[in-house]
Amino acid sequence: MARVLLILPHLPQRMGAPYLGQQYIAASLLARGHEVKCIDLSALLYKGNDDDAVAEAERFGPDMIGMTLFTYNAHRGYALIPRLRKVARLLVAGGPHVTVLPHEALVHGFDAAVVGEGELVVQRIAAALDAPKNLLTPLLAAVGAIPGVLTKDSPVGHGTAVDLSPDDLDALPFPHTSYPTFDASLYSPSGLIAAGGMMTSRGCPARCTFCANYVTGRGYRFRSTDSILREMESLSERWKITNFPFWDDAFTARRPRLEALCDGILASDELSGATWTCITPGNMVKPFDLERMRAAGCVAINFGLESGDYNVLKQIQKGQRPEQVKAAVKAAKSVGMVTIVNFMFGFPGEGVAELSNTLRLMEELSVDTDYFNTRGVLVPFPGTQIYDETVRDYDFAGWWLDPAKVPDEAAIFGLSGEDAMTLAEVDPTLALDFFRYPDDVRELIARCVRFKARHNRKTIEGFQRGYGAAA
Ligand code: B12
Ligand code: SF4
Structure with missing residues (x-):
């Protein structure tokens, strides 16, 4: 061996x-x-x-x-x-x-x-x-x-990914069986790994031009309800985990499987009281789904929207309209979930008018949004459509090989609340200037980043004072 x-x-x-x-x-x-x-x-x-x-x-x-x-x-x-x-x-x-x-x-x-x-x-x-x-x-x-x-000697065309089928996914050993191979003391002072992160599906049906999820790809494949429940139950039994972050790209993309999973969680004695969170595009979830999800323990939902401007949304092939996400966020809030909404800034060609639409939408959404994603200035990841379309114009080929070009996403996680909140007001990617933004655009991007950080700060302070949505 x-x-x-x-x-x-x-x-x-x-x-x-x-x-x-x-x-x-x-x-x-x-x-x-x-x-x-x-x-x-x-x-x-x-x-x-x-x-x-x-x-x-x-x-x-x-x-x-x-x-x-x-x-x-x-x-x-x-x-x-x-x-x-x-x-x-x-x-x-x-x-x-x-x-x-x-x-x-x-x-x-x-x-x-x-x-x-x-x-x-x-x-x-x-x-x-x-x-x-x-x-x-x-x-x-x-x-x-x-x-x-x-390998260096592989025949041409050999390095093509072989996607796992749903049956393969069901047959995989549960990832948490690997916890003993990690040094648990490095993740928490208690010496325990309290992760519970899971993937219940792989792939995403959407085609956003900035997205770099090439491993799990575009073909949406999902595990059986039975396999997901067994993984949750074994995480709960073996590691005493009671909250499960589902990291799927598009958790709610298929309603029948979503319903079956919610029903399965509700019916499981071992998972009684368990909570979970998920990520999904705002156009792939309906108010009716959200009620069922909440009843089954979903306490927080993370929506990707990225822009408040129709033309930008079209250009990045987000496949969503602001109204859809607004409705989904409102519905999620009304059933008692913590809501997180993602926005990005600085798409090629995005100017003051487009960014102003985004800022306006963020202001509007902030009533029902607990958190916005931190920072969010566009990074041109290799393999993405945006990278391929702009790399020559902006001359950033192979930027990741130069350590000075890798955004220093200063370790917000683990810092004291106050320090983290201050750091989040500035996005280091803006200083790297991949897309050579004009000054007025740069200023507005900085304002948008600050807006999110300050909103998040208010939410955190609200939670600290003991009110707000139940998490
Ligand atoms: C969950 C997640 C996170 C979590 C991780 C939590 C955790 N403890 O696991 C958190 C929130 C911390 C995170 C952070 C970030 N993430 Co992230 N994340 C994901 C997400 C949604 C799922 C990851 C996952 O588990 N995938 C499922 C498994 C099956 O796929 P996988 O991880 O790629 O691993 C497979 C293969 O890559 C391969 N493989 C992996 N390692 C190895 C090693 C060997 C030896 C071999 C042979 C094979 C192999 O086999 C694995 C099993 O199939 C992916 C999107 C996605 N769909 O994958 C983005 C993704 C991986 N993240 C991404 C990014 C950019 C980030 C951040 C930089 C974001 C940011 N700006 O902060 C940070 C970077 C991390 C950091 N700490 O600085 C990008 C990566 C793009 C890239 N080219 O690097 C992705 C693809 C998102 C996207 N759509 O673009 N992330
Ligand atoms: S919806 Fe999310 S995961 Fe899917 S392609 Fe768009 S950014 Fe990537």
Whole structure:
């Protein structure tokens, strides 16, 4: 059996729980009997640096090191590779950034890059490691032949993602079975992982031009109600978790499955009193759904809207109208949910008139909105339509390889309330100026960011004084 070390390099924001994608990979390997250890350099309380991570890797002595790369931490991962070269026989990259740019990972020294959902692929890679040691070429050839894997010698067109089917999703080991492979003391002073984050579906039917969710993609696939309930019940039983953040991109996208899930939660004795939160586009939920969701324990809902301007919404292919989201937010509030609404600023071509519409809508919505997403200045993630359409005009190709261009999303999470609120009033992405905003646009964007931060501050202070929606 293989010894596998999984690393999540430093991200600009700290994580209060192990990253779910890494949990899925670890759980899949454990299920096949491999030995797994996770080093999370982004964990909230991780105090070490890259030297410490390398030393820890050397002590563990893995056969394989697998790294999870976002666009924001790709450069940190690449910098680690020369130092890990001799620590393991095989260096494998996976994650949202690698899915879009697998060749970049190979150029930076990884032996293999995994494209798309990695659970089944990583099991096959680990099986290949069971071949006799020190025969590097056969190992790489075997790994390179696995669908979804790209190596330097892979045939053209080989690195195509293989989406998991709904049956595959139901058969995956629950991610929380990997909790023991993480150092729990790094996530909370209590030494417990209190995450409970879940994905009940994968993919999103929408096509927003700024969105970088290429791993789970556009094909909407959902798990059976039974499998979701079993995961919730086992999280509750094994880790005493009673609140479940559902991280799905479009939780409410299919009404029959939503209804079945709500009914299932309500009928489960083990989940009596459980609460959950979800994310969904505002046009994919109806007031009727919200009542049922609330009854089944949904305490907060997060809507993506992004702009208050029709033309911008059309341009970014959001597929939503402000009225739809306004109605959904109002309905969510009226059934007693905490409401969160996302806005973004600085789309190419967005001027003062469009941003003023957004500011107006935010003001209007603020009556029924508890929180707006923090900051929100557009970042051109690779692979997105916006990146492809504007990279030449604004000359920012490969910005993520320059550490100075990675937004310093200062660690709001974990700071005292006052410090966090002050930090949130400024978006570091604005200073990076990817889209060379004229001064009047820049000023209005800064105002929009401030508006959100101040609104959120009022809500937090309201909660602290003990009134507001029940969370
Ligand atoms: C939940 C979530 C979060 C949570 C994570 C909570 C947690 N503890 O898990 C929080 C809120 C912390 C978060 C933060 C951020 N997020 Co986020 N997040 C997500 C979301 C919605 C789900 C992630 C997930 O679990 N996916 C499901 C699993 C199955 O997919 P996966 O994570 O990609 O993992 C699979 C593969 O990538 C691969 N894989 C992953 N690691 C490895 C390693 C190896 C060795 C192998 C072989 C394979 C492999 O296999 C995994 C299993 O299939 C995704 C959107 C999405 N649909 O994925 C965005 C997403 C990952 N986030 C994104 C971004 C940009 C961010 C932020 C930068 C946002 C911000 N500005 O603050 C921060 C960055 C993190 C940080 N700390 O700085 C982008 C990433 C784009 C990119 N190219 O980097 C995504 C894709 C959203 C989007 N639509 O653009 N996020
Ligand atoms: S609705 Fe959300 S997840 Fe879906 S494409 Fe748009 S931004 Fe991405």
